[in-house]
Amino acid sequence: MTEKEYNTRQTQNYALCPKCLSRIYRNPKDRDNSIIPLINNTQKCSICNNLLLNEDKIFKLILKKIKMLKIEFDTFLIATQINNQTITKNQKEIYKITNYHGNNDIKHQIRRDISRLIEEKLGKTYDYKNPEVVIMVKIRKKPYKHNPYPEISNVNIFIDSNPIFIEGKYRKLVRGIPQTKWPCTQCKGKGCEACDYTGQQYKDTVEDLISREILPMTNGNTTKFHGSGREDIDVRMLGEGRPFVIEVKHPFKRKIDLKFLRVLVNSHSDGKIEINDLKYVTKERKASIKNSSVESYKIYSAIAEFENGVTSKDIYNIEKLKTIDQRTPIRVEHRRADLIRTREIKNIEVERINSKKLHLIIKCQGGLYIKELISGDNNRTKPSVSSITNNQAECTQLDVLKVHIPE
Numbered sequence: 001m002t003e004k005e006y007n008t009r010q011t012q013n014y015a016l017c018p019k020c021l022s023r024i025y026r027n028p029k030d031r032d033n034s035i036i037p038l039i040n041n042t043q044k045c046s047i048c049n050n051l052l053l054n055e056d057k058i059f060k061l062i063l064k065k066i067k068m069l070k071i072e073f074d075t076f077l078i079a080t081q082i083n084n085q086t087i088t089k090n091q092k093e094i095y096k097i098t099n100y101h102g103n104n105d106i107k108h109q110i111r112r113d114i115s116r117l118i119e120e121k122l123g124k125t126y127d128y129k130n131p132e133v134v135i136m137v138k139i140r141k142k143p144y145k146h147n148p149y150p151e152i153s154n155v156n157i158f159i160d161s162n163p164i165f166i167e168g169k170y171r172k173l174v175r176g177i178p179q180t181k182w183p184c185t186q187c188k189g190k191g192c193e194a195c196d197y198t199g200q201q202y203k204d205t206v207e208d209l210i211s212r213e214i215l216p217m218t219n220g221n222t223t224k225f226h227g228s229g230r231e232d233i234d235v236r237m238l239g240e241g242r243p244f245v246i247e248v249k250h251p252f253k254r255k256i257d258l259k260f261l262r263v264l265v266n267s268h269s270d271g272k273i274e275i276n277d278l279k280y281v282t283k284e285r286k287a288s289i290k291n292s293s294v295e296s297y298k299i300y301s302a303i304a305e306f307e308n309g310v311t312s313k314d315i316y317n318i319e320k321l322k323t324i325d326q327r328t329p330i331r332v333e334h335r336r337a338d339l340i341r342t343r344e345i346k347n348i349e350v351e352r353i354n355s356k357k358l359h360l361i362i363k364c365q366g367g368l369y370i371k372e373l374i375s376g377d378n379n380r381t382k383p384s385v386s387s388i389t390n391n392q393a394e395c396t397q398l399d400v401l402k403v404h405i406p407e
Ligand SMILES: [Zn+2]
Pocket: 016, 017, 018, 019, 020, 021, 045, 046, 047, 048, 049, 050, 051, 052
């Protein structure tokens, strides 16, 4: 048997649709000489089973899904998944027979053709790098029950939407609220009598007070909160507020009125928190908001109470504090590496309240623990307000007045 006869025997059962044929032969002349014929009216394409001739129906299926989910987007990407042995097997076989070595397969063709339809008919933009939604065209062997089109009954559409990121600043006007979710210490988040079966130690968190407004507005799934540092539960965040980025996962509505979001959060949080300066940002911002650089600093207002009376000389010495070595405080040791960090104090202003009580305004580098700067934390922070006055002091009230990070 000659090679030609062998090929003929191999190909006699195969026929291709015009789209699959022109994928293999880019030159129209070569198509006429193809060893595999074009399908006639009664045949089905051996690779795509005429799927590519029914792309308008795949498009309609996508449209149905978009409407059903009420999903809004401007940019998209098409993904394909083929769980159909016949397509993969035949395509491989036919590429071998026709000596096709390109990598433009049926998946590429679907992605390209459907992308063009969505761009033309819906006015959306294809975006490979940063799509707002990913539209998955899934093709399997068995038909899908609720698919209304018999020609493409084995096709189904899945749409996933990438997160949105909103930056702002929050002020925490009361004590006793953590920044993010805090699982109940008794049940570890499972839900018990102590936490009223919420699984949460605190009813309100800064994140939750925002996410309970933002989720219904975006029809999103969950939020993730990225703060530029955090204050303790018993510390207020005043001044302009602390920068944060809130990430909304799987939002079906991406463009929301941020002014309205602000009004909702501020009016529904009973004076507990206030958010300002909201704007959309890219996902890169969530990392840069967390990294403290040399330009970043914080200003605190602290009340220090001493065991014994404080002299004017003590106040002079406190105002002279500049560089301290701070070993990881005992109270956070379980969640932070045990290290000694050198931290700079830019400025301390002291105001006397009474003989044993001072009001301190402290401007310092980020990452400095103020409560321990005052108490000395059993000599783990050196020098401290306690050590230089030789008078044990405790921080009895703390507020953050400013968190400065580079824009
Ligand atoms: Zn085909």
